[in-house]
Amino acid sequence: MGQVIISLRYADDGGVEGAPVTLGKMIDDNTHKGDAGIALIHRRVSQMKHVWHDRTLDAGIDGSIELRDPSTGEMSNQHIFVQSKTGDRFPGETDTKFHFICNDRDVDYWMKAGHNPVILICSRPDTGDAWWAHVQSAFADPTRRATRRIDFDKATQKFTGDLSAKLFALTDPHGAAHTPVADQRPEKLVSNLLPVDFPDVIYSAQASTSAVGAVYAAQRESPYPVRSDFVLSHGRLYAWAPLAGTGLVRSTTTAAREMPVGELLGGSEDERHLFVRLLGAALQHDLRDSCRWNNQRRFIYYAASADLTELRVLSASGRKRLAFKGFYQRKDDPSRKQFYRHAALRWNFIDLAGDWYCQLTPDYYFTSDGYKESPFADEYLRKIKVRERNLAVLGETQLWAGVLRGDTEPSLMDSDETQRLLDFGPLLTFDVDKGIDDKEWQAPSEDDENPDQMALDFDFEDLE
Template sequence: MGSGKQVSRSAHIGDAGIALIHQRVSAMDHVWHERTVDAGIDGTIELRDPATGEVSNCHLQVQSKASDNDFPGETADRFHYDCDERDLDYWMKSSMPVLLVCSHPKRGEAWWAHIQSYFADPARRASGRVDFNKITMSLEGDVSDRLFAVADPHGRAHTPVADLRDETLESNLLPVTMPDVFWAYDAAVTLPRKVYDLQRESSLDIRDDFTLFGGRLLTWSPVEDTALAGAVNGDPTIEATGELLDGSPDSERVLVRLLNNAFRQDLRDDCAFHGKRHMLYFRATDDLSPRSWNTSGTHWRSVFKPHAKKTNPSQVSYYKHAGLKWQFLNLDDEWFCALTPDYYYSIDGYRESRFTAQYLSGIKRLERNPAVLGETRMWAAILAGREGGHDSLFSQNERILDFGKLVTFDTDRGIDEAKWKRAAEASDPTDPLADGELAETA
């Protein structure tokens, strides 16, 4: 009995991979054009403007690599693909963007990378390897904004428009109420560091809530029987805080300094100050054990935590401290504090890690809006004096400043958060801390 025509298994898998791309492209309302002759490109995507339905004359070339087996190094999160050098040379010479799409057609999974952008890095070009992150590089759902960003980086063919819908936006602004009066003394010294030197000599608790201006030491409460007593001469005058705002730039700067120092004083028991970064951060616990803060009754956020070495989980690589940068703003004669969450990294709970820049770069690439919002809400709760820590030290101390709730705004326009998230992730899908251990030295 003669054998009929057969289609090889590899050809069948290849066709299935192209069919999956066609399906995903059509689901986004774009046009797929398949090539009948494959010379390193399997087809093109012609993008349609979703706002108008018109084809945009923006094209993306696509090379499909499909497999029913795992790709090299494949895990639940990632894999890599080693490009043929001749294919890579061909793709890099193209005047149109080239997308490499790797897929498992049977599982309905596909991932993509923009070749020219990815291999603009000489080290990547030399390796010929694409490292795929399955979450950030997935070809699933509507990734039109990212495709337009690749095909038309100047935005001439497609300008996204905010949706018409009601939304409440939560800002990072906290209303602040300050004392009605301040105390003004003749200063015994002219430099802030000299004030601190005198305070240390007193053996009393050091105070941050002061500033020097015009030969006077201004503070939010009397200095008698405190460490500041040795830094002043004579009796004080008690002045209205509003008198500092006489409309001159100097007066507002003085008030902002007083507010900044009151802020430091209010959080002094639990937070250290990083002068160069103008940031407060949680101090280490006495035994270097983790510490958390309750943000919503059931959800705890870490404010101090040791991180183990990947190569030796029994050893600590670094300690991460929740931190905060802030700015006091006078908006239409109302005062607000703008909160910007940050982090401090130490090698022993105290001394700053020399890899702080790398750690910060890594976490800012990985953290998205919900995480930043959670940190902002946590600091807002701390500043409002709400219970939350295991020891609740913040709520036990008398505060100089009082804070309200985060300011919200109502709007009739909204954005697609999922698209913004995907676009942010697409900018650099790699984790800079994933490829190796940073060697910390004490």
């Protein structure tokens, strides 16, 4: 209904004269911004070469995106419902994030969409900024749904560029509705495989114990350096170097026998498994001066420095990366380090067409004092894994590649007692003529630009 304004004017005789003045239909700024938000979404969808369908009646859904196969032009009949929200500023907004509190009835309506995904797009039409979130995923947890809150990451949830792969994944997780096409361009893929060379022979003798701990205890009672390049199997002790003149002889009952590695490689499945165990023991032995084994986590991690100062090592990329560092995160006492982060590594030795490789899987270990595992280690690890991007994982892989190859300064692989047992080559790479632009589906973060500086920027008090 049009607005009515009464215009009054006093007459000379003291009376009042005048008549109602009726103005036309009014469109407020919010309505205009809402239309501008829809227009922005329409434009972005068209740029992605999909089809936007407006809804004339809005009951919580402003329109839908019908996906089109980018390789064939065929319409997929796959639809994504869209609700648009606009604003000059959103709740909790910073340079990197914000959140949106949804209407309770809207949430109920969206969650009744069945197999059709619903996305919420928050935009600022005057600047062309827009961010999106999948509603069903955001509210899959009943606790989160009760809050009616959706969190947005400005870097990774931009509604711009070609989001086809992500949109198709919402409607068709198995990828049957479209044929992704990679760009024609040269690209070098870096794997997590390191070629490995090893000694030609191993040594074995009858063991006097079946307990690994007893072997270490016997070595510590001897005047010789402790060795970890051994494996106990079926009553025998196997090692990479001669046993004579070492503490290992205390755990044997016969003289050592030298045997070619080929006997294990050409033997049974159990013998090949024994060989893989020996490679793992050699790796731990080579890193004994700088790393520690955690039996519960089943990985090695960088030991703390003597004075708990940070450690940086030269990676295979030529850059130094953090191997150990303490982080100040306590708000009640900023001078106190709340936890220490150690670079950690899981590995697997595999045979590919007769060549042996070490498969690297970087990880992290968190301690409260440089030695004892933090009670919040799992939560710290979850937080850093959420933030990690491809370049950060690559950087950690290159860190361990550099350590295993002996690129560190000074070399952590060589000790005064013995040279390293294993020799590693460079990370295996592959040249391809097609590639997929990572930026189209996930924007780089500051941690990718400066992976050595990655920290954990969440509130640690929530964990206490």
